[in-house]
Structure formats: structure tokens, C-alpha cells
Amino acid sequence: MNIIVEEKQVTAKQGELILGEMTFVHANDEFYIIDHTGVSNEARGLGVGKKLVVAFVEHARAKNMKVLPLCPFAKAEFEKNIDYADVLFQN
Incomplete structure (x- = not known):
């Protein structure tokens, strides 16, 4: 499985088959x-x-x-994994 990070999405592929994707936006810098x-x-x-x-x-x-x-799945993953605390945005 290949994971490809692009400008607005992350895609998981097996050959040409797309297994999953995550979309994101730049809120600011x-x-x-x-x-x-x-x-x-x-x-x-x-x-x-x-x-x-x-x-x-x-x-x-x-x-x-x-x-x-903001995505429920990603939010749950961040809540389960303290190793992500360094990149978690706190408002």
C-alpha cells in the first residue's frame, strides 16, 4: 500500500485501486x-x-x-494517541 500526500488530500493506493482518502485544507500558515x-x-x-x-x-x-x-474519525484517532499531541492545534 502506498500513501501519497498531495496538496489537499492524502490517498492510500494499492496499485491503481484507491483504498482510502483524507481531505484537508490550509486554515492559515x-x-x-x-x-x-x-x-x-x-x-x-x-x-x-x-x-x-x-x-x-x-x-x-x-x-x-x-x-x-474536525473529521470524526481523525478526531478520534487524535484523542486515542498522545503521540499526536505535538501537532494538535489548540484554540
């Missing part, structure tokens, strides 16, 4: 907002959503940005 995470029916239960979050957290760290997870 300080933080990103995750607004959607989706996984295909064929990929449910394979941890694709978690892998999307991990890849995006690494991207945010590399860019020295914070993350505001």
Missing part, C-alpha cells in the same frame, strides 16, 4: 484542518484510516504545522 476521512468497503478493517492519519501527522511535523481534526 499555522495549521491544517482535516475535514474528511473515507475508506473503501474493500479496505475496511485493514487499518487504512489510521495509516492516513499517521502519514498526515508526519507531513504536518515536517512542515512545522498544527492539525485541527
